[in-house]
Amino acid sequence: MNAAIEFRNVNFAPRRGRRLLNGISFEVEEGTTTAVLGRSGSGKTTLLRTVNRMIEPTGGEVLLRGKNVRESDPVALRRGVGYVIQETGLFPHMTALRNVGLVLEAQGRPARDRVRLSEDLLNAVGLEARTFRERYPFELSGGQKQRVGLARALAAQPQVLLMDEPFGALDPLTRAEMQDMLRDLLASLRMTALLVTHDLDEALYLGDRIVLLGDGRLAANMRPEEFLRSRQPDVEAYVQAFHRGEERAVAAPGKSA
Amino acid sequence: MKEFLAQYGSEIAQLLTEHLWLTFAAMVLATAIAVPAGVMLTRRPVWAKPVIGAANILQTIPSLAMFGFLLPLPWLGERAARVAIVALTAYALLPIVRNTYAGIRGIDPSLVEVARALGLTDTQRFFKVELPLAGPFILAGLRTATVTCVGIATIAAAVGAGGLGELIFRGVASVDNRLILAGAIPAALLALACDGALGLVERWARAPGPASGPAA
Numbered sequence: 426m427n428a429a430i431e432f433r434n435v436n437f438a439p440r441r442g443r444r445l446l447n448g449i450s451f452e453v454e455e456g457t458t459t460a461v462l463g464r465s466g467s468g469k470t471t472l473l474r475t476v477n478r479m480i481e482p483t484g485g486e487v488l489l490r491g492k493n494v495r496e497s498d499p500v501a502l503r504r505g506v507g508y509v510i511q512e513t514g515l516f517p518h519m520t521a522l523r524n525v526g527l528v529l530e531a532q533g534r535p536a537r538d539r540v541r542l543s544e545d546l547l548n549a550v551g552l553e554a555r556t557f558r559e560r561y562p563f564e565l566s567g568g569q570k571q572r573v574g575l576a577r578a579l580a581a582q583p584q585v586l587l588m589d590e591p592f593g594a595l596d597p598l599t600r601a602e603m604q605d606m607l608r609d610l611l612a613s614l615r616m617t618a619l620l621v622t623h624d625l626d627e628a629l630y631l632g633d634r635i636v637l638l639g640d641g642r643l644a645a646n647m648r649p650e651e652f653l654r655s656r657q658p659d660v661e662a663y664v665q666a667f668h669r670g671e672e673r674a675v676a677a678p679g680k681s682a
Numbered sequence: 683m684k685e686f687l688a689q690y691g692s693e694i695a696q697l698l699t700e701h702l703w704l705t706f707a708a709m710v711l712a713t714a715i716a717v718p719a720g721v722m723l724t725r726r727p728v729w730a731k732p733v734i735g736a737a738n739i740l741q742t743i744p745s746l747a748m749f750g751f752l753l754p755l756p757w758l759g760e761r762a763a764r765v766a767i768v769a770l771t772a773y774a775l776l777p778i779v780r781n782t783y784a785g786i787r788g789i790d791p792s793l794v795e796v797a798r799a800l801g802l803t804d805t806q807r808f809f810k811v812e813l814p815l816a817g818p819f820i821l822a823g824l825r826t827a828t829v830t831c832v833g834i835a836t837i838a839a840a841v842g843a844g845g846l847g848e849l850i851f852r853g854v855a856s857v858d859n860r861l862i863l864a865g866a867i868p869a870a871l872l873a874l875a876c877d878g879a880l881g882l883v884e885r886w887a888r889a890p891g892p893a894s895g896p897a898a
Contacts, residue, residue: 479799504801514796518814518889527810531802561890577800 428452429490429585429617430476436484437471437641445471446482447641453585453634458611458618460632462625462663468641469621473587476619477506490584504528507578507586511593513570515562521547521573522558528581546576551606568599575607579614586611586618592627604630625667629653637663690864694849698868701845704763704838705831705876708770712827716775717820720782721808730783737776745834748772749841766835766843773834774827781823785816817887825880832873836865846872 430453437446445468453459461469474480475487478499487494494502515524523530526543534542544554550572562570571591578586591607592600608631611618622628628635629649637645637652637660644659645652652660716737723730743751752758752765759765789812797807839847846865853861 477799479795500801500803502801503799508796508799510792510796510799512792514792516793516797516811516815527802528800530810531800531806563890581801 427455427490428488429455429457430619431488431491432472432475432485433488434485435472435475435482435487437468437475437480437482439483445641446475448485449638449641449643450485451636451643451646453617453619455617456615457633458616458620458631459634459636460620460622460628461636461638462623462628463638463644464623467638469623469638470589472638473589473619473621476585476587477503477508479503504532504581505584507581507583509571509574509578509586509588509591511590513562513574515565515570515573515577517562519561520558521552521560521562521565522554524562524573525576525580527577532581542580543576546579547573549579549610550576552576566599567595568603571595571603572606575610579610579616584617586616588618588620590622591620593622593624600627607631625664686860686864690849690861694846694864694868697844697846697848697865698872700843701832701835701847701869701872704766704770704835704843704845705828707767708774708831708835709824709828711767711771712774712778713824715771716778716823717782719775720779720820721786723779723783724786727787734776734780734783737779740772741776743772745769745773745837746840749837753841762838762841762843765841766838766845769838770831770834774831777823777826777830778820779823781826782816782820785819785823786812788819789815814887815889818884818889821880821884821887825877825884828876828880829873832869832876836869 432449432451435446435449436444438444449468449472451459461472463469471480475482476489476494478494478497481495489497489502489506515521516527519527522540522543525546526539529539529542544558547554547557552569552572557565557569557573562573565573575591578588592603595603604627610616611631618631620628620631629652632649635645635647635649635652636643639659645655645657647655647660653664655661655664719733723733748769749765752769755765757764758768793811793815794807797811802810835845836847836850838845839851846869849861849865850869853859853863853865
């Protein structure tokens with residue numbers, strides 16, 4: 426049993442303001458994806474950011490492959506941890522190719538390696554490198570930008586991948602395509618991933634486990650099928666919130682006819 | 683007109699060169715001080731208000747008075763050109779500091795955040811992300827400062843620092859409009875030329891894409 430990421434009683438309480446994380450403990454097994462669900466403000470993003478030390482917990486510890494992240498230099502640590510955010514965060518003054526290779530550039534890798542690796546990654550996320558390498562972010566669609574963002578996160582061959590609502594801004598069809606691409610990619614790379622989302626479907630589709638946060642506490646940590654069947658009130662409430670539309674449409678079949 | 687040019691042409695050219703030199707020296711100095719200062723202010727924002735305020739006050743000192751204040755100072759006063767360059771530098775500080783500060787502060791915070799999360803060091807973040815993105819804004823500050831300096835440099839002649847102002851002062855003293863114009867027209871053209879040239883640089887430095895404003 427190898428935990429790639431382990432949270433041990435993680436607390437985060439900024440000096441001013443309310444406690445954002447309260448005694449969170451769970452493990453993410455090597456090569457698996459854990460989806461972190463919860464409503465806005467439940468502490469999902471905060472938890473994610475403790476892994477690459479963008480936030481330092483005020484209590485407890487975060488272990489990456491058994492090593493407390495606090496013992497790693499933040500710069501080196503972050504280069505070994507892929508990070509994808511919702512608004513892609515692509516640098517507008519760089520081409521897709523340079524965006525992807527930026528971490529390699531920061532590491533001082535020679536240009537030839539950088540270009541070759543970045544092209545391979547663009548191809549791997551479904552963007553033909555020959556067509557897309559010289560494009561600037563403004564020339565890309567939302568889905569394409571997100572693909573570049575993902576390729577960039579994978580450039581330094583990270584040990585783990587952190588994703589914060591990566592597809593939140595996309596339409597459902599594009600999102601589905603992205604989810605398929607991501608699922609294949611994670612499987613082929615045997616990547617460990619922590620995926621923050623509020624979309625139940627996405628969590629069920631991509632997660633090997635689902636963690637539910639509520640008010641900074643760990644409310645549930647289950648396999649997707651357990652999550653759907655759970656009778657635990659806060660889990661049930663979350664699942665039901667996603668099926669309201671469906672229930673209404675089924676319950677009132679004659680109305681629209 | 684022809685004989686006027688024949689008589690004054692070489693003098694105009696020489697004064698123009700002096701004028702350009704005063705402006706250029708002041709701009710180099712001001713850039714060397716104000717860009718790093720602006721960057722430091724983004725790291726210590728509490729200082730932004732007092733420092734920019736101080737630069738603002740410098741800006742309000744009438745230029746003739748500024749030259750007058752500097753003249754009696756020990757090392758400075760020995761040469762009029764030194765006085766002129768220091769005074770022009772003082773006027774150039776504000777637009778450069780302000781634009782550097784605002785340009786970097788105006789960068790989308792999520793981009794700065796991503797740069798950190800990707801594992802860029804502070805220096806890399808500055809040179810690869812912040813400086814290129816704030817570049818057009820900083821250049822706009824340099825442009826404003828340069829045009830201001832070209833204008834104010836005409837006053838430098840009052841302390842004997844040369845430049846095109848000399849023709850203007852002489853023209854005023856001898857009530858000769860031709861002389862005034864011989865100083866004023868090249869000075870105006872110089873200002874326009876600097877504005878145009880730096881505008882081109884600014885456009886070249888802008889991030890590619892649809893017109894997206896300074897903070898793009």
